[in-house]
Amino acid sequence: MPARAGGTTYEQTVRITHTYLGPAAGRFVDRQVRNHLHKEPAGMTRKDLVRLIDWIRIAVSFLTDDSRIVDEYIRQLKELTHEAPSAKPRTHHQS
Amino acid sequence: MAWFIILAVITAGLALGLPPDPHTLHELHISGVAYRIAVLALLIPYGVIWYAAFYAFSKLREYARTIQGFEDGKAFRSITVGMGVLAFGLIVPTAVSLVMQSITGYHPGFRPVSAIVTNHLGILTAVVAFTYINNGTHVLIRLGKNRPGLADIRLFALLFITLATVFTYLVTNYHLQNNGYYLNTPLLITTLIIPSLFAWLVALLGAYEIWLYAKTAKGVLYRQALRRFSYGIVAAIAGSVASQFVANTFVAGEVHHSIEALLLVDYAFLAVIALGLILMALGTRKLQKIEEV
Numbered sequence: 001m002p003a004r005a006g007g008t009t010y011e012q013t014v015r016i017t018h019t020y021l022g023p024a025a026g027r028f029v030d031r032q033v034r035n036h037l038h039k040e041p042a043g044m045t046r047k048d049l050v051r052l053i054d055w056i057r058i059a060v061s062f063l064t065d066d067s068r069i070v071d072e073y074i075r076q077l078k079e080l081t082h083e084a085p086s087a088k089p090r091t092h093h094q095s
Numbered sequence: 096m097a098w099f100i101i102l103a104v105i106t107a108g109l110a111l112g113l114p115p116d117p118h119t120l121h122e123l124h125i126s127g128v129a130y131r132i133a134v135l136a137l138l139i140p141y142g143v144i145w146y147a148a149f150y151a152f153s154k155l156r157e158y159a160r161t162i163q164g165f166e167d168g169k170a171f172r173s174i175t176v177g178m179g180v181l182a183f184g185l186i187v188p189t190a191v192s193l194v195m196q197s198i199t200g201y202h203p204g205f206r207p208v209s210a211i212v213t214n215h216l217g218i219l220t221a222v223v224a225f226t227y228i229n230n231g232t233h234v235l236i237r238l239g240k241n242r243p244g245l246a247d248i249r250l251f252a253l254l255f256i257t258l259a260t261v262f263t264y265l266v267t268n269y270h271l272q273n274n275g276y277y278l279n280t281p282l283l284i285t286t287l288i289i290p291s292l293f294a295w296l297v298a299l300l301g302a303y304e305i306w307l308y309a310k311t312a313k314g315v316l317y318r319q320a321l322r323r324f325s326y327g328i329v330a331a332i333a334g335s336v337a338s339q340f341v342a343n344t345f346v347a348g349e350v351h352h353s354i355e356a357l358l359l360v361d362y363a364f365l366a367v368i369a370l371g372l373i374l375m376a377l378g379t380r381k382l383q384k385i386e387e388v
Binding site: 018019020021022023024025027028059060062063064069 | 162165166167238312313314315316317318319320382384385386388
């Protein structure tokens with residue numbers, strides 16, 4: 001799928017999120033990772049994404065009443081957690 | 096919003112405190128007190144617009160601060176500056192105009208200065224505000240890699256050429272009839288017609304670009320939030336252009352149309368601007384929410 005072609009878990013998550021939040025996608029994912037996982041976004045792993053998905057569902061539910069949009073977004077993120085990572089997370093940004 | 100309160104109080108103070116033009120009182124057969132109450136009543140709809148403008152400006156400023164440092168942040172910063180100039184530009188010329196009219200009442204020789212200052216203050220504000228707004232919308236268009244369609248360009252050109260031709264015809268016609276602008280023809284063309292048309296060109300271009308960006312931007316939820324903002328900015332720009340068109344033709348040309356009709360038209364455009372500004376503020380709140388969850 002072109003939306004998830006290559007990159008780290010973080011990059012793939014942002015790419016999926018871009019379909020829903022456009023230019024705000026990177027900022028949104030960064031905020032979720034920092035606030036809920038307390039780590040630098042670039043160091044995000046598949047395991048982190050599993051933990052993050054519920055937070056993302058809650059956050060996006062504040063933005064729309066259309067449950068189909070939320071469900072589709074979460075489905076894509078869940079699919080990503082089942083895929084093998086195509087690149088290692090960048091840990092040099094980690095604090 | 097502090098600026099809104101300060102400027103609104105100053106303007107209301109001027110409307111109530113400045114001595115009315117004795118000729119106007121004589122023509123209308125009313126007392127000074129009745130005249131002041133009438134001016135204040137006429138200013139109330141303007142007060143609503145000013146409030147909407149400053150509210151939209153404050154919401155935009157908050158959003159632009161939240162996303163500063165990002166590419167779209169630069170675009171929204173420029174749009175915010177433009178909106179700020181537009182907000183101040185709605186209220187300051189009214190205050191200046193009240194002072195000028197009062198001076199003219201006692202010194203009729205001051206009328207040309209009053210007309211020139213009032214007309215050109217409005218034009219200067221429009222040029223600066225719309226240029227900033229268009230700078231911002233252009234950054235957004237570049238970011239979104241949106242290209243205007245050929246049909247859109249042709250329609251836009253047709254609309255602008257029509258506007259420019261009718262405006263130039265009316266201004267030159269009124270200029271030849273009674274020189275209500277108090278300028279010679281070369282000055283009228285270079286300082287009133289050309290800057291007005293330039294301001295409207297960048298204004299309409301900005302409106303078109305934000306509409307195009309809102310239609311084609313990536314992100315289904317982002318687009319939903321942006322749609323209301325874009326409708327608002329399009330309405331505010333269209334209302335401002337229409338209002339300036341009337342101010343720089345029928346009013347500035349001192350053409351003897353019915354005052355009631357001119358007021359009605361003016362208030363109708365003000366209502367469009369107010370609606371646009373409220374939509375802009377609501378859209379900005381939605382955009383802001385994306386950055387907060």
